[in-house]
Amino acid sequence: MTEKFFGKAVKRVEDPRFITGAGNYTDDIVLHNMTYAAMVRSPYAHAKINSIDASAALALPGVLAVLTGKDLVAAGINPIPPGWLLPDLKISAHHAIQPDKVTHVGNIVAAVIAETRAIAEDAAALVDVDYEMLPAVALGSTALAEGAPQVHELAPGNVAFKWEIGDSAAVDAEFAHAFKTVEVKLRNQRLVPNAIEPRSSLADYKRAGDEYTLYTTSQNPHIHRVMLGAFIMGIPEHKLRIVSPDVGGGFGSKIFQYPEEVIVLFASKKLNRPVKWTATRSESFVSDAQGRDHETVAEMCVDADHKVLALRVKTIANLGAYLTTFAPAVPTYLYGTLMNGTYKWKAIHCHVTGTYTNTVGVDAYRGAGRPEATYVLERIMSRMALELGVDPLEFRRKNFIQPDEFPYQTPVALQYDSGNYEPAMDKAMAMLDYAGLRAKQAEGRKNGKYIGIGVSTYLEACGLAPSALVGSLGAQAGQWESALVRVSATGKVEVLTGSHSHGQGHETAFAQVVADELQIPMEDVSIVHGDTARLPHGWGTYGSRSAPVGLSAIKMASDKINDKAKKIAAHLLEASVDDIVHEDGKYQVKGVPEKSKSFFDIALMAHLAHNYPADLEPGLEATHFYDPKNFVYPFGTHLAVVEVDANTGHIQLIRYVCVDDCGPIINPLIVEGQVHGGVAQGMGQALLENTVYDDNGQLTSGSYLEYTMPRADNMVQLEIGHTVTPSPHNPLGVKGIGEAGTISSTAAIANAVIDALEPFGVKHLDMPYTPEKVWRAISASLPQAADD
Amino acid sequence: MYTSEFTYHKASSVSDALAQLASNPDAKLLAGGHSLIPTMKLRLASPSALIDVSSLPELRGIRTEGDTIIIGAMTTHRELEFSKVPLLSEVARLIGDPMVRNKGTIGGALAHADPSADYPAAILALNAKIKIQSSSGARVVTADEFFQGMFTTALAPGEMLVEIHVPASVKGAAYEKFAHPASRYAVAGVAVVVHSDGSLRAAVTGAGDHAMRLTKLESEGVSSACKGLVSASDLMGDHFASAEYRAHLVDVMASKALARAK
Numbered sequence A: 001m002t003e004k005f006f007g008k009a010v011k012r013v014e015d016p017r018f019i020t021g022a023g024n025y026t027d028d029i030v031l032h033n034m035t036y037a038a039m040v041r042s043p044y045a046h047a048k049i050n051s052i053d054a055s056a057a058l059a060l061p062g063v064l065a066v067l068t069g070k071d072l073v074a075a076g077i078n079p080i081p082p083g084w085l086l087p088d089l090k091i092s093a094h095h096a097i098q099p100d101k102v103t104h105v106g107n108i109v110a111a112v113i114a115e116t117r118a119i120a121e122d123a124a125a126l127v128d129v130d131y132e133m134l135p136a137v138a139l140g141s142t143a144l145a146e147g148a149p150q151v152h153e154l155a156p157g158n159v160a161f162k163w164e165i166g167d168s169a170a171v172d173a174e175f176a177h178a179f180k181t182v183e184v185k186l187r188n189q190r191l192v193p194n195a196i197e198p199r200s201s202l203a204d205y206k207r208a209g210d211e212y213t214l215y216t217t218s219q220n221p222h223i224h225r226v227m228l229g230a231f232i233m234g235i236p237e238h239k240l241r242i243v244s245p246d247v248g249g250g251f252g253s254k255i256f257q258y259p260e261e262v263i264v265l266f267a268s269k270k271l272n273r274p275v276k277w278t279a280t281r282s283e284s285f286v287s288d289a290q291g292r293d294h295e296t297v298a299e300m301c302v303d304a305d306h307k308v309l310a311l312r313v314k315t316i317a318n319l320g321a322y323l324t325t326f327a328p329a330v331p332t333y334l335y336g337t338l339m340n341g342t343y344k345w346k347a348i349h350c351h352v353t354g355t356y357t358n359t360v361g362v363d364a365y366r367g368a369g370r371p372e373a374t375y376v377l378e379r380i381m382s383r384m385a386l387e388l389g390v391d392p393l394e395f396r397r398k399n400f401i402q403p404d405e406f407p408y409q410t411p412v413a414l415q416y417d418s419g420n421y422e423p424a425m426d427k428a429m430a431m432l433d434y435a436g437l438r439a440k441q442a443e444g445r446k447n448g449k450y451i452g453i454g455v456s457t458y459l460e461a462c463g464l465a466p467s468a469l470v471g472s473l474g475a476q477a478g479q480w481e482s483a484l485v486r487v488s489a490t491g492k493v494e495v496l497t498g499s500h501s502h503g504q505g506h507e508t509a510f511a512q513v514v515a516d517e518l519q520i521p522m523e524d525v526s527i528v529h530g531d532t533a534r535l536p537h538g539w540g541t542y543g544s545r546s547a548p549v550g551l552s553a554i555k556m557a558s559d560k561i562n563d564k565a566k567k568i569a570a571h572l573l574e575a576s577v578d579d580i581v582h583e584d585g586k587y588q589v590k591g592v593p594e595k596s597k598s599f600f601d602i603a604l605m606a607h608l609a610h611n612y613p614a615d616l617e618p619g620l621e622a623t624h625f626y627d628p629k630n631f632v633y634p635f636g637t638h639l640a641v642v643e644v645d646a647n648t649g650h651i652q653l654i655r656y657v658c659v660d661d662c663g664p665i666i667n668p669l670i671v672e673g674q675v676h677g678g679v680a681q682g683m684g685q686a687l688l689e690n691t692v693y694d695d696n697g698q699l700t701s702g703s704y705l706e707y708t709m710p711r712a713d714n715m716v717q718l719e720i721g722h723t724v725t726p727s728p729h730n731p732l733g734v735k736g737i738g739e740a741g742t743i744s745s746t747a748a749i750a751n752a753v754i755d756a757l758e759p760f761g762v763k764h765l766d767m768p769y770t771p772e773k774v775w776r777a778i779s780a781s782l783p784q785a786a787d788d
Numbered sequence B: 001m002y003t004s005e006f007t008y009h010k011a012s013s014v015s016d017a018l019a020q021l022a023s024n025p026d027a028k029l030l031a032g033g034h035s036l037i038p039t040m041k042l043r044l045a046s047p048s049a050l051i052d053v054s055s056l057p058e059l060r061g062i063r064t065e066g067d068t069i070i071i072g073a074m075t076t077h078r079e080l081e082f083s084k085v086p087l088l089s090e091v092a093r094l095i096g097d098p099m100v101r102n103k104g105t106i107g108g109a110l111a112h113a114d115p116s117a118d119y120p121a122a123i124l125a126l127n128a129k130i131k132i133q134s135s136s137g138a139r140v141v142t143a144d145e146f147f148q149g150m151f152t153t154a155l156a157p158g159e160m161l162v163e164i165h166v167p168a169s170v171k172g173a174a175y176e177k178f179a180h181p182a183s184r185y186a187v188a189g190v191a192v193v194v195h196s197d198g199s200l201r202a203a204v205t206g207a208g209d210h211a212m213r214l215t216k217l218e219s220e221g222v223s224s225a226c227k228g229l230v231s232a233s234d235l236m237g238d239h240f241a242s243a244e245y246r247a248h249l250v251d252v253m254a255s256k257a258l259a260r261a262k
């Protein structure tokens, strides 16, 4: 038997290079004759650019150029378009360098190119921009109010789009005869993505051949090539190579097409020299697309048996100043369609207004729409349970879709292909000792110890996505994935995948699957990604699509290799192809193990083609383009336990149990890692992270002195369990796990905090649950101390 | 960002550093660099010259003279953390992370006088003395005289903080810090010291624009729960913690510190 890798906790093969500082990140790349760019960014949220005086900057020795928006417009560079369209979408022109007007703090007004980074930064400070300040607006609901400042003329009332899904009349009808209804008003605060590696782009234009190479921090280099080439800069795609080497985290923020990439490409051609730009952390805060930022009113109703009837959701989604690449899709098709969760609703209606504001653009951030939907749904379910006076878990159990009801058509477009929700919940409850902990909670309350237990029985849709479906919904991209499996003459295997790895561990998990499929050692397989010059077209990594879509393509390309290998073996062994079996690492004649050829033998003969079937092409490589038939639907139950210090309002997470169902697990170590990171990120939103813009659109939480990232001491040792319900429609049955932790944990922790505060009469607080907010809520419930 | 351009001079002695400082009013002393360099990178400060005094042997180390402990200004937080200096060893442990504590110095921290820094409360409660030197001589100021406002101390241009003098023994001392979850600086940090003569001194850092004595606590010698020690109108507020909340935290932290110090 050859060693099986599927399901093994193989240590990540990429880690030694990362932890010894041997990674190859964009900023590590140094090219001959390289120059450096520094951006001049608007300090104002909204202003007219009257004039720009670059003379002092240009006079500084070592400065090579100062570029303005007018230079780019004159050169025919187009604004950066969104990659997803909705009906009646008002598209603001997002110029790489703004020519006339700025609409958020951090908007680029000029770019300085110099011999060194230090000179570029010195010179950027010398560019004198004459701004005429305009009134600004930062909050979505404020932007919609009568008389609010107008961010873009083309979007009256700051409305970028209005979108809805579901049957509002059917919802009204359910509410009309409901036994009980509840309403919640929720603010899902804005988050800054904070990948550990700041964005970086290095452009290298070669006059010979009129060819461009862009090294950039991207989750999806081909999307950049299409956008930069065809839509923004008019560079033929075959003259533009995009390389995204090691990338230190993305969480969505590195999907998008950013202005700096346009600027360095343009400057590299203009100067005929390589141009590099790397963000400072302060720049990341005002230029990386941010996440969430919803204001929602949701209502639900139940019948007398506590069965859920209908859900009505109205959301204002703050999109920031520009529509970034997937901005229109995130608060619509990745949000409204997720409102059904794991429950059996009779009707759902969700209406979303996308608004422009004078803030950084908002787009996909780990979970992208699904955490927002899960937060609404799981909060309102717990609120209903509270109002009904029933246990929030039993209330959910009563309303679960049953295992025999799949495929299940939801009222919000998605058709779930599989699911089995109760076993995950039962397992989580057992792991926590739910009943025992409830008893302890009650006991503790008598002694001034306040713990809270929160639940989320989430579901998510990932593995984006059937191309025809997303195309009909407005995507300007396909959502299939490619794989090319290339076997060398000596039987070493390169797997070229359109999926991009920037923390996911593809180099390990994908190699495990290929090693199994080809029955070869893992070290004979290398995973290649992130270079448009090497790969077939691919759509990249986001929406937890790499295992269900990218790996499916790899599995099917590997099948093609095996099919061809069997033909070669049959020829060499003078047997019929139908009699060749692939066992013990050999292609052998069924029942005659001594008549066999190794993978090496086959690979060598495929390349030599000396003794070869006449009707077969030489060589051993196969490409597969895999377009999924449906999303995949991971689900699970998360239980969070928090303790409140009633003196200070400080909340501490004290236990966290999660049972996730991501289908068959390729590598438990990687899955656990994804869950750990995901839960920590979701906890960050619930307890810590806050993006605060003041009324002038100034970001007052723009550094790590103010913006609270999760740290080790905010976390607990997670208690992790799994159930396994395979996806019925992809070849390995796998589902995504990259975002599940984030999607579920925010809601679970929020519910735990509100549960902890129940003795104080608190039914709702908005995240993040920072100490003062909690302390005030507690103080408000206490009888005023008698004056002494 | 990168800093603006500056020259770097590694001082050979205290007198060399003071001479350099006297000759260039725009120069700044460099200690651990853990406040100064971030400020320079954000270009909130752009000194034309740095005079590095961090490794001058004259300014390092902890020694006892009679009933006083003398701490060299360039003693690192880490050295204090592992010392037996009353209260300051406990405070040093709560500063930043090991990297910060290995580089940052007590002299740099006191000279910087960040309103949220930890030492100032302890320095006030310990009734420490600060020795200051310039090219024209030395003087000693009390802790009460030293802290004057946000980032402002008794240090005049051309002067250097060289020593901190604290009592070698106290009856009891404690520091309780409510840390900002992001920066981990003090939102309210209260130090309480019961001195050998039985007197009680207490001070708070982080809540106001500079560290200040908690005179109400000192005079009333509260027995258990503190209440209304400071008025919100004397404190700072921001989106993380309003002045009113900080006033409440001062009470909570003071109660805890008091319980441990006694």
Ligand SMILES: Cc1cc2nc3c(=O)[nH]c(=O)nc-3n(C[C@H](O)[C@H](O)[C@H](O)COP(=O)(O)OP(=O)(O)OC[C@H]3O[C@@H](n4cnc5c(N)ncnc54)[C@H](O)[C@@H]3O)c2cc1C
Pocket (backbone or CB within 6 Å): B028, B029, B030, B031, B032, B033, B034, B035, B036, B037, B038, B053, B073, B094, B095, B096, B097, B100, B103, B104, B105, B106, B107, B108, B109, B111, B112, B114, B116, B117, B118, B119, B155, B159, B160, B161, B162, B183, B184, B185, B186
């Ligand atoms: C990540 C991080 C976390 C931190 N967390 C905390 C925390 O929790 N609590 C806390 O209190 N602090 C914290 N700090 C600040 C840290 O303690 C600094 O080390 C300290 O504030 C400054 O000391 P330094 O030796 O680094 O001084 P430097 O940064 O070198 O100098 C600071 C200032 O003092 C001046 N100066 C230096 N030496 C002298 C001298 N001998 N005489 C006169 N002037 C002088 C300098 O010119 C400069 O203006 C943190 C810093 C960082 C980077």
